[in-house]
Amino acid sequence: MKVLGHRHILETLPRLKAQTFLFSGPEGVGRRTVARWFAAGLNCAQGFPPCGACPSCRLEPHPDYLEIGPQSETKTGRKARLPQIRLEQIAPREGQEEPSLLEWMSTYPRFRVKVAVIDGAHWLGEAAANALLKLLEEPPGFARIVLVAPSRELVLPTLASRSLEVGFAPLPEAELRTLSTDPEALAFAQGSVGRLRWALEHPQDLARLTSRVEGVLEAMGPRGGPAQTLEALQLLGELEEALPYLARRLGQALSPEQPAYRQALEALAQAQDALAAYVSEDLVVTWLALRLARL
Numbered sequence: 582m583k584v585l586g587h588r589h590i591l592e593t594l595p596r597l598k599a600q601t602f603l604f605s606g607p608e609g610v611g612r613r614t615v616a617r618w619f620a621a622g623l624n625c626a627q628g629f630p631p632c633g634a635c636p637s638c639r640l641e642p643h644p645d646y647l648e649i650g651p652q653s654e655t656k657t658g659r660k661a662r663l664p665q666i667r668l669e670q671i672a673p674r675e676g677q678e679e680p681s682l683l684e685w686m687s688t689y690p691r692f693r694v695k696v697a698v699i700d701g702a703h704w705l706g707e708a709a710a711n712a713l714l715k716l717l718e719e720p721p722g723f724a725r726i727v728l729v730a731p732s733r734e735l736v737l738p739t740l741a742s743r744s745l746e747v748g749f750a751p752l753p754e755a756e757l758r759t760l761s762t763d764p765e766a767l768a769f770a771q772g773s774v775g776r777l778r779w780a781l782e783h784p785q786d787l788a789r790l791t792s793r794v795e796g797v798l799e800a801m802g803p804r805g806g807p808a809q810t811l812e813a814l815q816l817l818g819e820l821e822e823a824l825p826y827l828a829r830r831l832g833q834a835l836s837p838e839q840p841a842y843r844q845a846l847e848a849l850a851q852a853q854d855a856l857a858a859y860v861s862e863d864l865v866v867t868w869l870a871l872r873l874a875r876l
């Protein structure tokens with residue numbers, strides 16, 4: 582079972598006595614991979630590090646491992662405005678086919694430990710979070726619960742206060758270079774294995790994103806203006822992915838001493854905070870266009 586980087590976390594995690602963890606850090610740096618590695622080691626015949634060959638390491642899906650994530654469709658099948666982890670994913674409901682987390686956790690493990698991963702714990706609805714809280718308050722001895730979220734601040738305080746935070750940093754470029762030395766892909770990845778894999782698997786999408794980011798830089802230039810910047814930003818799409826990349830390209834286009842560079846980075850950081858706080862993407866783009874075009 583190979584995990585790229587995070588050596589310190591892999592060394593400490595098996596020794597931690599907590600039952601509930603909060604894996605915080607940016608998307609794609611390996612939080613879910615480490616959660617699977619952790620679950621494998623807890624049930625592996627030889628313990629940590631997991632051997633990768635015993636029945637417990639090989640089983641996929643594993644009877645003692647459960648991942649729950651946000652759903653972006655409403656119950657009637659329409660696209661929801663925001664993804665959400667719903668109450669029925671956590672607590673049982675009458676007539677429901679899929680077992681909920683609480684039901685799954687109510688039976689003994691087949692091996693030694695049951696590990697539940699709540700991916701996107703910042704998308705837990707209030708009712709779902711309250712149901713989960715009951716489990717976190719008195720988890721059975723065989724249970725480990727891993728909440729995965731971008732940061733502690735985004736998770737409800739009642740849940741965060743019952744979890745031991747394990748912070749994941751972006752991977753150093755040297756680690757990522759073991760997977761690829763493509764400069765464009767590495768520039769896009771910015772310390773994230775997930776982003777690097779995406780870039781390597783979707784070269785055409787990466788090329789399109791790259792040219793659209795160049796379009797924004799051009800629209801911000803002397804021949805552009807607010808309208809052109811707005812248009813270029815609207816073309817970007819997938820803002821949460823594109824904005825960090827834009828920030829990096831700005832860093833290459835403007836020198837760090839220029840006040841415009843600092844202002845642009847501030848504007849991009851504020852735009853990302855706004856997106857994380859679920860402000861509408863249209864609004865963020867318009868605001869950002871006005872800020873960037875003024876630099």
Ligand SMILES: [Zn+2]
Nearest residue numbers: 625632635638
């Ligand atoms: Zn094993």
